[in-house]
Amino acid sequence: MVSTTQDFMVLTVADFERLPDDGSFEVVDGRAILWPGSEIPHQKVCQALFEAFRHRLKTLGRGFVFMTVNVFIPRPPGAFGEVQNRIPDLVVSSHEPARRFLPGRPPELVIEVLSTRRGNVERTEKLDDYALAGILEYWIFNPIDRLVEVYQLEAGSYLRRPRAPADPLRPLAFPGIEIDPQEIWSVLG
Secondary structure (H helix, E strand, O other): OOOOOOOEEOOOHHHHHOOOOOOEEEEEOOEEEEEOOOOHHHHHHHHHHHHHHHHHHHHHOOOEEEEOOOEEOOOOOOOOOOOOEEOOOEEEEOOOOOOOEOOOOOOOEEEEEOOOOOOHHHHOHHHHHHHHHOOOEEEEEEOOOOEEEEEEEEOOEEEEEOOOOOOOEOOOOOOOOOEOHHHHHHHHO
16 A cells, blocks of 8 residues: 555545545545556456456346445444445446445445455455455456456455456346456456
């Protein structure tokens, strides 16, 4: 994570609403963190995923796909501040919120695309936050190694599902949709 030269404390929804409009901020433990722009390979994978889902959801006749939208995370009792949010690279949902996804009404699937092989935040903090939010499924796309990790929520925690790299991806909440990882990786050349 890269923070701005000026950190913003965000303890309330009103504080969140006062954040500058010229960036994407995640709020973690009361601190607003400005995310930098993405590199071209990252954007290519995000765009390919967005188009694949948009087309398949339209054919299915239900569902929505969004890029870089706010997903608010419920705050446990005693947590610092009343606001925590994440901005997944993609969100796939059966419902369309007015502005953002609020606690208690999460999307069914979130997708993160790694910019580095490590994916430390995506495999630790974001994994925990998305589980806390009750998001049914979480996919991590690793364009460097061309691998996809699939996590499914069971009893409040994510379990990683084994899969071969060429296996099609089938989101639990959208039966009938299938995403071929090779279709996504093809945009990288």
